[in-house]
Amino acid sequence: MSTSTAAVEVPDTSLKSAAHDYWSKVKAGDIGALPAVLGLLVLCIVFGSMSSVFLTPGNFANLLTQAASVIVIAMGLIFVLLLGEIDLSAGYASGVCGAVLVILITDHGQPWYIALAASIAVGMAMGFGLGTLVARLGIPSFVVTLAAFLGFQGILLILAGEGGTIRVDDETVLAIQNSNLSPTLSWAFYIVASVGYVLLGLSRINARRKAGLKAELFKLWLIKTISLVGVSGLAVFALNLERSNNRELVSLKGIPYVVPVILVLLVIGTFVLGRTAFGRHIYAVGGNAEAARRAGINVKNIRIAAFVICSALSAIAGLLFASRQNSISPTTGGSSTLLYAVGAAVIGGTSLFGGKGKMRDAILGGLVVAVIDNGMGLLGYAAGIKFIVTGAVLLVSAGVDAISRRGSAV
C-alpha cells in the first residue's frame, strides 16, 4: 500500500479490528444490514422448527412471490424516506397503475409492453404531482400523500367499477409471478450474477489499492461474498427442486421470473444511490437540506425526482399485483400493503428521519415481513395476531433507529 500521504492510515489486517470498526459505525448510528439478516435467520429457524411446510421449496417460492410487490414498493419508498419524507399513497398508486395496465391490455387490446410503459408514465405523473406539492408549495408530505391515499383509492374504485375486478389474460404479465426460469436457465442466471458480483467487488478493491487508498479488508469481503453466493446457491438449488403437488399434470421448478426482475431493480437502484451524483444529493438533502442548498444542489428538483421514482416503482409493483392476482380489484395495493412496505424499509435499516438507507433494505425487510406473515399463517395464527407481531417488529426497528440516532448526536 502506498504511503504517499502524510497521515498514514495503517492497513488493518485482522478481523478483530474490522469488528471494532463495525462497532464504531454502530455507535455513529449506522447499524448496517446485520440485525435484519440475523432476524431473518432466527425467524426462519423458529418457523422451520415449528411448521413442517415452512422450509419446503414450494413455500419458499410462494414466499418470494408474496414478498415481491411489497419489496418493490419499499424500494421506491426508500428514495422518499431518504429525504425524510413519506409517501402514504404508494400502495394505492400501485393499484391505480396496475388498473391502467390491465385496462389497456384487456379492454383496449394493447401489447403488455405498451401498457406497462403507459402505467409507469401514469405513475411518474402522479409522483410529479405529489413531489411538486411537497417541494414547491411546501405542504408536508404526510398530508399531501394522505390526501392522495384517499384520492388514488377513489380513482381505483372508479377504474375497477364498484365492487368489480378487471381480469388480465396476457401471458407475459401472468408469467412474471406465476412461471419460472427453467432449472438450467436458473443455474445460468445464478452463475452470471455471482461471477458479476465477485468481479465487481474485486475490481473495486483493486482500484482503491491502486490509488493508494485504504480498501475494505479482503478477508471480510471474502466472508461476506462467500456467504452471499453460498446462500443464493442454496436458494437456487431449493427452487430447482420439483414443487408441484401433481407432477404428472404440471411441473413447477426453477427461479420465479419475479426474482430476476427484483434483482435488476436492486442493481439499478443501488447504482443510482451509491455511484451517481444524483444519489449522493438525495442523501445530502436528507441529511441537511440547508447544507445541500448551499452546496448548489437544487433541493426542490431532488425532492420531486424522489417522488417520481417512488411512484414509478409503485407502477412496477402494480404489474406484480396484477400478475399474482390475475386481476386488479378495488383493494389492490390497499389494506396493509403500504404499511408493510414502510415497515420493510425500516426493518431493513432505512431511517424514517432521512439520510440513511440502502436499496437492499427493501429486500431484507420485505423478506422479514413476508416470513412473519407466511410463517404465522402456516402455524394457523389469526390475521389479528400477525398484524400485532408485524407491528411489534416494526416498532422495535424504528426504536433501534431512533436510539442509534440519539447515540450519534453530537
Next chain:
Amino acid sequence: MTEPILSLRGVNKSFGPVHVLKDVNLDVHPGQVTALVGDNGAGKSTLIKCIAGIYTPDHGEFKFDGKVVNITGPRDATALGIEIVYQDLALCDNLDIVHNMFLGREVKKGPVLDESAMESLARKTLDSLSVRTVKSIRQTVASLSGGQRQTVAIAKAVLWNSKVVILDEPTAALGVAQTEQVLNLVRRLADNGLGVILISHNINDVFEVADNIAALYLGSMAAQVAKNEVIPRQVIELITTGASAGVDKAGVK
C-alpha cells in the same frame, strides 16, 4: 504592502427602510487574516453575504485582483474563488468527510462518481493544511468533534483553489484546545497565500491570528487598522462607540 486581492469601496445595502451598510470600505490582502469585528447588528453578516453573492449591494464597487467585478449570485463569488464557511457549518452529518468536501461539486468519471480521485484530493488538501486530527476521512461527519467539523468545513472551502476564504465565527462553539487548533488552521490558510476574512466576537482570538482589523459600527466601517498599531482596548472602543482616540476612519493617525 501587497495589492489587495479583494477591495470594497462605498458598499451600501438597505432592507426596505433599514440602512444596514453605509459606504463600507474593506481591503483583504493575500497572505493576511483580516478580522471583521463589530457588535451584534453592526452589519458583519450582511457584509459577508454581499461578498459571497447572497445579497446584491445597492451601490458600491468590488475589485477582485485589481479588476472591477460584479457579484450578482453565489456562483459568481465561487467562480472568482471566494468561499464562505458558515457559522452553522453546513455539513451533512450522514455523509463522510470526502462526500461533504465534494458536495455539489463531485468529481465524475462519465456518469459515475470517481471516489478514488475525490478521496485522494481530499486527503491532499487536509495534508496541505497539516490536519492530523482526523483519523479516517471515510468516517461520517456525525462522529466528529466540533473542532474537527470546523476543520472539515474549512478544508472544503480551500479545496477549490480559492483565493479568499470567509470564516463566520469559526470558534464560537469550541473549547479551548479546539479553538487553538482552528486558529492555527486559520493562520495556516493565510500563510498558504489566501486572503482570509475572520469574523469573531473574541478580541483575544482576533489579536492572536489577525494581521489587520476592520471594525464595523452601526453599518459603517469605523476603521480598518493593522493589528500591531492598536491595542485591544482601542478595538473594543471602535466596536462599542465607533471611534477611539488615536484612530481615525482611514486608520491610525
